[in-house]
Amino acid sequence: MNYVLEGTIKDTLNCLxxxxxxxxxxxxxxxxxxxxxxxxxxxKKYLNIGTPExxxxxxxxSLHKNFLQEELMNYNEFPIDAQIVLFDRFVARLxxxxxxxxxxxxxxxxxxxxxxxxxxxxERTKEILNxxxxxxxxxxxxxxxxxxxxxxxxxxxxxxxxxxxLKECLNNGADYVILDFSGVTTITDSELGxxxxxxxxxxxxxxxxxxxxxxPKEMVKDMVSLGVHTNQLSFVxxxxxxxxxxxxxxx
Numbered sequence: 616m617n618y619v620l621e622g623t624i625k626d627t628l629n630c631l632x633x634x635x636x637x638x639x640x641x642x643x644x645x646x647x648x649x650x651x652x653x654x655x656x657x658x659k660k661y662l663n664i665g666t667p668e669x670x671x672x673x674x675x676x677s678l679h680k681n682f683l684q685e686e687l688m689n690y691n692e693f694p695i696d697a698q699i700v701l702f703d704r705f706v707a708r709l710x711x712x713x714x715x716x717x718x719x720x721x722x723x724x725x726x727x728x729x730x731x732x733x734x735x736x737x738e739r740t741k742e743i744l745n746x747x748x749x750x751x752x753x754x755x756x757x758x759x760x761x762x763x764x765x766x767x768x769x770x771x772x773x774x775x776x777x778x779x780x781l782k783e784c785l786n787n788g789a790d791y792v793i794l795d796f797s798g799v800t801t802i803t804d805s806e807l808g809x810x811x812x813x814x815x816x817x818x819x820x821x822x823x824x825x826x827x828x829x830x831p832k833e834m835v836k837d838m839v840s841l842g843v844h845t846n847q848l849s850f851v852x853x854x855x856x857x858x859x860x861x862x863x864x865x866x
Contacts, residue, residue, distance in 0.1 A: 620646055634727035637714070642675050645722065654729060661702040675725075698730070706734040742775075749776040751783045756860045758790040760823075761853065765798035773810045781817060789823040790864075793856045797829025815847060824848075828856040 620628075620637055628635050628648040637646040647655070647667065655667035662677070664670060670677070679701055695711040708728040714721045749772055752761045760783060762776065784792065794815075815825045828850040850856040 634729065636725040636727065638675055638711075638723040638725055640720070640722050644670050644673050644675060646671070651727065654727065658701075658705065661704070704731070706730040749779065751780055753787075754793070754857055754860075756791065756857055756864060758788055759793065759857070759860050760784065760787065760789050760791070761793045761795060761857075763795045763798055763853075767801040768799050768807060770804055770806060770810060773807065773814060777810075777814050777817060780814070781821060784818060784821040784823055789821070791826060791860050792818050792823050793826045793828060793853060793860070795829045795853050795856075796827065797831070797852070799831075826850065826856045826859070828853050 625646065625648070631648060632650055633648075634651040634654045635648045636644055636651055639645040647670070652667040655662065655664070655670060659665070659667065659669075662670065679699055693711065693713050696708070698706065698708045700706055706729075708730055710726040710728070712724050712726075714724050750763060752763070753759075754761050760780075762780060780792070783789070818825050826848050829852060830849065848856075848859070850859065
């Protein structure tokens with residue numbers, strides 16, 4: 616027979632802002648406090664329930680496949696502390712402790728810390744930093760864009776840049792795009808060479824010529840080792856590249 620929480624304990628847990636679930640020894644949800652009900656109210660369409668109370672009696676694995684059930688069945692050391700993603704939308708930190716009454720195991724207390732908003736804010740901050748790290752600038756030459764690449768060059772940054780740059784090429788009717796690598800400090804990913812070439816090819820399909828400039832000696836070696844083989848014009852500095860563009864436009 617499964618243990619039932621005493622009324623005074625329930626009243627105490629209902630006063631807490633933490634989301635707390637009582638899991639019985641059969642690994643079913645036996646009780647939840649009011650904060651947990653508010654949480655499940657937001658998630659009910661993903662859980663296919665009408666009300667939060669519909670989760671009472673449901674196996675704990677209904678929250679996250681078999682993760683929690685396997686952990687509780689096979690883990691001997693408590694508390695269990697894990698961060699998981701549910702339904703590709705909600706981020707949670709789950710802390711599970713054994714519930715002992717008079718030295719007898721009666722089940723488990725699951726504390727659910729909702730990290731969704733924090734993770735979303737972190738992603739927004741990351742997107743803003745990526746935007747700031749990949750500026751696209753107008754130059755003194757007409758229909759010519761400058762892309763100064765700064766810091767560590769990653770696949771994620773290149774993906775962000777590609778989307779943004781193609782849009783700018785279209786909006787500005789760009790004839791030339793200058794990729795300035797002088798500010799890049801690190802390039803290590805083996806797929807970066809391919810992505811740089813893909814970016815170059817995509818810009819050319821938009822009708823713009825691509826110029827490279829500012830490659831440090833070390834980076835030239837890295838680019839070759841990473842598979843960047845291109846016939847694009849390359850210049851020592853941005854100044855030389857923009858001079859070339861101006862001369863071409865004066866013809």
